[in-house]
Amino acid sequence: MAIGIYKITHTESGRVYVGCSVNITERCRIHVYDLNNCVHHSRRLQEDWDAYGAAAFVFAAVETVSSAGLLREREQAHLTASRPYYNGSLVSGYKVKPNRIDMTDQRFNILTVISEAPKAGARERRYWNCICDCGRSCVVSQDNLKHGGVKSCGCLQRKQQESGQRTHGGCGTVEHNTWASMLQRCRGTNPRSYKDYAGRGICVCLQWFDFPTFLKDMGARPSKHHSIERLDVNGNYEPGNCIWATKAVQANNTRGNRVIVHEVRSQTLAQWAAEVGMKPSTLRKRIEAGWPVGSALSIPVGLIKPGPRGRKR
Numbered sequence: 305m306a307i308g309i310y311k312i313t314h315t316e317s318g319r320v321y322v323g324c325s326v327n328i329t330e331r332c333r334i335h336v337y338d339l340n341n342c343v344h345h346s347r348r349l350q351e352d353w354d355a356y357g358a359a360a361f362v363f364a365a366v367e368t369v370s371s372a373g374l375l376r377e378r379e380q381a382h383l384t385a386s387r388p389y390y391n392g393s394l395v396s397g398y399k400v401k402p403n404r405i406d407m408t409d410q411r412f413n414i415l416t417v418i419s420e421a422p423k424a425g426a427r428e429r430r431y432w433n434c435i436c437d438c439g440r441s442c443v444v445s446q447d448n449l450k451h452g453g454v455k456s457c458g459c460l461q462r463k464q465q466e467s468g469q470r471t472h473g474g475c476g477t478v479e480h481n482t483w484a485s486m487l488q489r490c491r492g493t494n495p496r497s498y499k500d501y502a503g504r505g506i507c508v509c510l511q512w513f514d515f516p517t518f519l520k521d522m523g524a525r526p527s528k529h530h531s532i533e534r535l536d537v538n539g540n541y542e543p544g545n546c547i548w549a550t551k552a553v554q555a556n557n558t559r560g561n562r563v564i565v566h567e568v569r570s571q572t573l574a575q576w577a578a579e580v581g582m583k584p585s586t587l588r589k590r591i592e593a594g595w596p597v598g599s600a601l602s603i604p605v606g607l608i609k610p611g612p613r614g615r616k617r
C-alpha cells in the first residue's frame with residue numbers, strides 16, 4: 305500500500321492526470337472502474353479513454369511519501385510542475401463535489417426528474433424517479449441522465465423502431481394535446497401554473513399517465529368549444545371528476561366565482577345573472593357597490609345610474 309502521488313498518462317499525446325492517495329493501487333483501480341463505466345469526473349480523461357481505450361494509458365506512482373500529511377504539498381508541486389491537462393483544477397485538494405446534487409425538477413431530454421429513488425448496485429449509484437413526456441414513469445441512474453445514456457422511458461427507441469408509426473394513435477390530436485398539457489400543469493415545473501395546480505396538490509391519477517386510458521375514460525372532445533374541466537375544482541384529474549365542458553360551465557365553476565344566496569337559493573353570480581337576464585359584470589358591480597342582493601337582482605339595468613360611490617370598485 306503506497307502513499308503518494310500518481311499519474312495517469314495518455315502515452316500518445318503525453319496528456320496527464322495527477323492525483324494523490326493514501327493507497328495508490330486502490331485509487332487507480334477506482335479510476336479504471338469509473339472510466340470503464342463512463343462516469344469519470346474528468347470529462348477530458350473520459351473522452352480520451354473512450355476514444356483510445358485502456359491500453360493507451362499508463363498508471364504510475366511518481367512519488368511516495370512517508371505520511372498522508374505530506375500528500376497535499378507534494379501533489380501541489382506536481383500539479384504546478386506538469387500542469388496536467390486532465391485535472392479539473394491545478395489546486396491540490398480540489399475535490400469534485402460529491403454527488404449530493406438534487407436533480408428534482410430538472411429536465412434531461414424528454415425526462416423530468418420527480419424525486420430520488422433508492423440507491424442501487426455495489427457502488428451505491430444514485431437513481432432518480434422520472435416522468436417521460438409521453439407520461440410514463442421510469443427510474444434512471446444519475447449518470448445515465450447526466451450523460452444522456454437514457455433520454456426517455458424507452459418510447460423514443462420504440463418510436464424509431466416503428467419508424468414513424470404513431471405510438472399512441474393520438475399524437476397531435478386535441479385530446480392528446482389536452483392530456484399532455486394536463487400533465488405539464490400538474491408536474492409543477494412551470495412557475496406560472498404552479499400555484500394553481502402542483503402548488504395546491506392537484507395531480508393526475510396514475511392510470512391517466514397512460515394516454516390511451518385517458519382517452520378511453522374521457523372520450524373524444526365533443527367540440528372545439530369544450531375543454532377539460534374538473535367538477536370539484538380542488539379535486540384531481542381523474543375519472544369521475546373530469547368532463548369536457550364549455551366555457552360557460554367552466555365560468556360557473558371557478559374558484560373565484562362568488563356564490564350568492566337569495567331567497568334560500570344559492571347560485572353562482574354567473575348563474576344568477578343568466579337567470580335574471582343581466583350581464584355577470586353588471587351584477588358583480590352592483591354587489592361590489594354594496595347593493596342589497598334583492599335589489600341587485602331585480603332593479604332593471606339603466607333605471608338607476610350608479611353614483612360616485614357606486615362607481616368605486
Ligand SMILES: [Zn+2]
Pocket residue numbers: 436437438439440456457458459460
Ligand atoms: Zn416516454
